[in-house]
Amino acid sequence: MFNVAVVGATGAVGQEILQVLEERRFPVKRLLPLATARSAGKEIRFGGETYRVEATGEDSFAGVDIAFFAGGSASKEFALKAREQGALVIDNSSAFRLDPEVPLVVPEVNPEDARQHKRLIANPNCSTIIMVVPLKPIYDAAGIRRVVVATYQAVSGAGAAAIEELRRQTQAVLEGKEYPPQVFPHPIAFNLIPHIDVFAEQDYTREEWKMVKETRKILHDERLAITATTVRVPVFRSHSEAVNVETESKLSAAAARELLRRAPGVEVVDDPGSLQYPMPLTATGRDEVFVGRIREDISVDKGLNLWVVADQLRKGAATNAVQIAELVVSSGWL
Structure with missing residues (x-):
């Protein structure tokens, strides 16, 4: 004890x-x-x-x-x-x-x-955690040359006041009223803001640099090429990420799906025929990192696309x- x-x-x-x-x-x-x-x-x-x-x-x-x-x-x-x-x-x-x-x-x-x-x-940063959990089995199996990630981050990542701002702003818009932004630099209701944390070197935000630098440290690979765009979306809870991975050796979507099914902390939800894929609503309150939309990148020989969702207040x-x-x-x- x-x-x-x-x-x-x-x-x-x-x-x-x-x-x-x-x-x-x-x-x-x-x-x-x-x-x-x-x-x-x-x-x-x-x-x-x-x-x-x-x-x-x-x-x-x-x-x-x-x-x-x-x-x-x-x-x-x-x-x-x-x-x-x-x-x-x-x-x-x-x-x-x-x-x-x-x-x-x-x-x-x-x-x-x-x-x-x-x-x-x-x-680590919540978005980094959510990404590296499914990246790890792919990295071990096929190596990773490059990662391109775009995040769709819930307002709860910015605190209780941000949640209240989204709630009140949404109500105001629906009633034809105004609710000037206080937490965010622009209205968040019915909007997307491609700006999380402060802008830093090369016009990347600090949130984006966190994903780059922390992922390299966690995977012990300072040569890993990573680029990120982090976006605030009008969702109350749970972050989503569109992750594009270019691997060192060929890994099919089927092989990646099987790897991820066996990976600790990962829940694969990937059945397009039944319209089954991860979403913030179903990830909220859960500890797993949900992965779906697993498919090969048709623009390169050795690439995969993943859609990743997790509750950033819990696993993140x-x-x-x-x-x-x-x-x-x-x-x-x-």
Whole structure:
């Protein structure tokens, strides 16, 4: 049994981590829910008990075995303090993902990397996690030369205020009224915004660079050619991705489908004749990465197209973090 802290326990990802810990019956001896001073004093339910949220401080982690950081500025401020006090930190922010000393782990893809942790493991970006789970079996079987991905990302990836903006904006449009955007730079209702996070080098957004750099680190292949376009869509929850893969050796659609059916964490939903394919509505609340529309790329000799969907608050964040903790515990790496 372990003393577990959840930093950001009142936010969307923090709440999801608590739910996943309870669902998967992670051996929690003592729970310490932490958040900002603004949220201190709120009550949460876990394991049939009520807990009062405390403000995160530099001395909050004494006696904590595992500290989940749900993301945000708290990671830069407190993650290293938690590590110094003896906790294993599993961090959902981008603060440490590209640090060569910090493992970046998706348990179905690179579990052995977690063994090298120095009491700090980074959880990858949600879109990266969703993509690399089905890429891994293809990479192992046929090699990958190039990946071209376009994402269709739900508004919940931008937080609770973004969900409310989509809801209110949609209602306003249907009633012939206006609802000026506040969270997003443009209206999101009945619209697509090809802009997630800030623009960075070469006019790619930081979200797009995350997918490039994190995928290379997870697959241990700095030569892998990847390009991404990340798009916000008017969907409440679960991200979708159109992934084009050019392989080193020929892999038929049938062979890829069979590989993916056997891959851990993947659920193949691919029956065009019955109109069966992954969708955000059916992926929401699930932990699997759903893959469908598996077909050969008719423009190149060795290419595949995949349609990939997963709940970004679960497998793309909370579930992956809890799976990392389970992996470390079960392997005796704590």
